[in-house]
Every structure is written in structure tokens, then in C-alpha cells.
Amino acid sequence: MECKKCTYNIADFETPPSCFPPQHQNRQPGLEYMMEPRPVSECAPVCRKLEGRTALITGGDSGIGRAVARRLAEEGCAGGIDYLQAREQAQALVSELTARGCPAMAVQADVADQTAITAAIRQVEEAFGPVSLLVNNAGIAGQHQFQDMTSSFWHRIFAVNVDGAYHTIQAVLPHMLHEKAGCIVNISSIWGQRGASCETAYSATKAALIGLTRSLAMELAPSGIRVNCVAPGVIHTDMVEVLGQETLCALAEETPVGRLGTPEDIAAAVAFLAGDGASFITGQVLTADGGFIL
Numbered sequence: 001m002e003c004k005k006c007t008y009n010i011a012d013f014e015t016p017p018s019c020f021p022p023q024h025q026n027r028q029p030g031l032e033y034m035m036e037p038r039p040v041s042e043c044a045p046v047c048r049k050l051e052g053r054t055a056l057i058t059g060g061d062s063g064i065g066r067a068v069a070r071r072l073a074e075e076g077c078a079g080g081i082d083y084l085q086a087r088e089q090a091q092a093l094v095s096e097l098t099a100r101g102c103p104a105m106a107v108q109a110d111v112a113d114q115t116a117i118t119a120a121i122r123q124v125e126e127a128f129g130p131v132s133l134l135v136n137n138a139g140i141a142g143q144h145q146f147q148d149m150t151s152s153f154w155h156r157i158f159a160v161n162v163d164g165a166y167h168t169i170q171a172v173l174p175h176m177l178h179e180k181a182g183c184i185v186n187i188s189s190i191w192g193q194r195g196a197s198c199e200t201a202y203s204a205t206k207a208a209l210i211g212l213t214r215s216l217a218m219e220l221a222p223s224g225i226r227v228n229c230v231a232p233g234v235i236h237t238d239m240v241e242v243l244g245q246e247t248l249c250a251l252a253e254e255t256p257v258g259r260l261g262t263p264e265d266i267a268a269a270v271a272f273l274a275g276d277g278a279s280f281i282t283g284q285v286l287t288a289d290g291g292f293i294l
Contacts, residue, residue: 015267049275051076055127056121058082058111058168059138061090063237066188066264068135069093071271073102077133080124081106081118083140103128111138111164112156118171118212130175133274136165136209137187137292141202154201165212173225180224185270186213188231190289206231217283221276226282229275233289256291 020164055072060081069081070093079097083090083106090106105127111122125131139161142153165186174226176182187275191199192206210248213229234240234251240260243251252260269288288291 008067009213014288024104025046029272039043048076050133050271053132054078054124054130054286055133055274056080056081056082056124056131056168056172057135057136057137058117059084060135061086061093061106062265063239065135065137067267068137068270069104070097070275071098071264071267072133073100073104074136075271075275077274078128079105080121080128080131082109082111082138083118084108084110086087088288093222099214110160111167113172114163114167117164117167118135121168121171123219130180131172132176134168134180134182134271135187135274136168136184138164138205139205141199143198144201146200149201149288151294157201158205158208159269161202162212164210165209169216176220176225179221181224182220183274184227185224185273186210186227186229187266187270188213188285190233190287190293193231193285193287194293213284213285219283226273226278228278228282229285230264230266230269230273231285231287231289233261233287233292235263235284236268237263254292256294259290261288 017181019105050072055071055077057069057079058202059064061083062078066089069079071078079102081093081104083091087106087108090108090256094104094106099229105124107120109116120201121131140157142157144153169184172182186209189202189206191203192210195203197208210229210231213227216248217227233255234248236248238246248260252258266288269286273281273286
């Protein structure tokens with residue numbers, strides 16, 4: 001099937017706001033203004049490179065997870081979309097995907113609860129077959145000075161961001177080992193690469209995911225299983241809205257490409273790592289940050 005890419009018309013977009021530096025305002029019409037281009041579902045080429053595979057995306061009801069679910073569905077994956085509380089959002093996404101002929105289902109589970117997430121994965125496998133593509137996206141964040149951080153927050157963020165990945169990998173790994181094939185993509189962060197003031201716990205969990213990725217890749221490569229990691233930069237999602245518009249504009253100015261990232265940017269990176277074009281790539285951290293930490 002031939003891929004048909006859409007084109008952007010500069011007339012479709014309004015004038016970018018003044019908070020973006022002039023040298024960046026005309027680079028990619030619309031992206032700087034919206035900081036969220038048209039959804040991949042509206043304009044991406046339909047190339048079903050992942051036909052016949054079953055994916056599980058944790059935290060798939062919003063932000064990066066939702067964009068990943070859409071992208072993988074468009075490329076042929078049957079998708080299990082794990083969510084914690086946003087049932088309506090998850091079901092709306094499932095309805096959207098199934099209306100386009102993409103098999104999908106929503107499952108509710110806290111990834112920090114091994115019994116619950118394992119049961120959710122089994123539901124997906126009963127519907128679509130064994131999971132051969134796992135995307136560990138679920139995560140929480142919070143800003144605290146270290147001396148003010150409670151032990152309950154520290155343990156909760158590790159339970160979700162790190163233990164959650166352990167739980168999902170444990171659940172899908174037996175079949176991958178049996179088939180000698182599989183792909184795991186962990187969503188880390190640039191803060192896991194360089195650290196971030198007042199986000200010590202979050203940065204530590206994302207650094208742990210990078211260590212997990214590299215070590216597990218070495219262990220599983222002889223079994224035909226690839227493990228990689230995407231480290232997003234500042235991505236325009238609900239999670240960063242708390243920073244305020246002034247801070248977001250400043251972060252866009254600091255980014256060499258002149259804009260914040262979008263969930264679709266990260267979804268594209270995940271889809272690449274999941275595909276056959278990345279068959280010789282494992283144990284790597286793909287930094288998708290617009291050059292922020294060059």
C-alpha cells in the first residue's frame with residue numbers, strides 16, 4: 001500500500017504568538033503556534049508495518065500514551081490501552097480506533113499493583129493474542145524540594161514509574177521468550193539523563209528506566225527480544241500545563257528547533273523502534289527533545 005503524506009498550507013495557520021522567538025516563528029507553520037500539530041490520525045501515512053501484532057500501552061488514555069496507541073493502531077497493531085482512572089477518555093479512544101477498523105480495548109489497572117496489571121494484560125491477550133509489543137508509558141511526576149519530600153511520595157513515584165515497568169515486563173516476558181521475539185519500549189525522560197532540580201524523585205525513576213533498558217537488552221538479545229527507551233524532552237501535555245504559559249514559552253525558546261514537543265513526536269519514535277527497520281537496534285535511548293540537551 002502506498003503511503004500518502006499530507007501537506008501543510010501556511011494559510012491554514014494563524015500568526016504565531018509573540019512569546020516564540022522570531023527566528024523560529026516561520027520554521028514550521030502552525031507547530032509553534034499550537035505546540036500541538038494535527039493529530040497523526042488525521043494526516044499520517046497509513047503504513048500497516050505492525051500488522052498482526054498485539055501491543056499493550058500503559059497510561060494509554062491521554063498525552064503520549066494516547067498518541068502512541070493511535071500511531072500503533074494505524075500501523076496495524078491490535079491495542080490494549082491501560083488506564084488508571086480516566087475511563088471515559090480511554091473508552092472514547094477505543095471507540096475512535098475501532099470505528100476506523102483498528103482492534104482496541106481499554107483495561108483498567110494500576111501498574112503499581114502487579115496482580116491487577118497482570119490480570120489486565122491477560123484480558124488483552126484473550127482478546128487479541130499474546131502481547132509482542134510492550135510500551136511502558138505510565139508515569140507520575142511532582143515537584144518538591146528534596147528536604148520537603150515525603151517518603152510516601154518517593155515510594156509511590158517509584159512504584160508507578162519503575163515497579164510498574166517491572167510488573168508489565170514480568171507479565172509479557174514468558175511468551176516473548178517462548179517465541180524468541182518481542183519488543184519492549186520504555187518511556188523515560190531527558191531528566192533521567194541529566195537530572196532536574198526539584199524533580200529528584202522523577203529524575204531518579206527515569207534514570208532507573210534507562211538502566212533497566214540497557215541491562216535487560218543485553219540479557220534478552222540472545223532470545224530475539226529488543227528493549228529500547230525513548231527519552232522525551234518537554235512535551236506539550238496536561239502534565240506540563242502546571243508550569244504555566246510563561247514557563248512553557250521560555251522552554252520553547254530554549255529548544256533549538258523552536259517549539260515544544262508533541263505527543264505525536266514521541267509516538268513516531270516509539271513506532272520506529274517497534275518496527276522491523278529497528279531490528280538491529282537494542283539497548284538504546286532515543287532522545288526526542290528538539291536538541292534541548294545537546
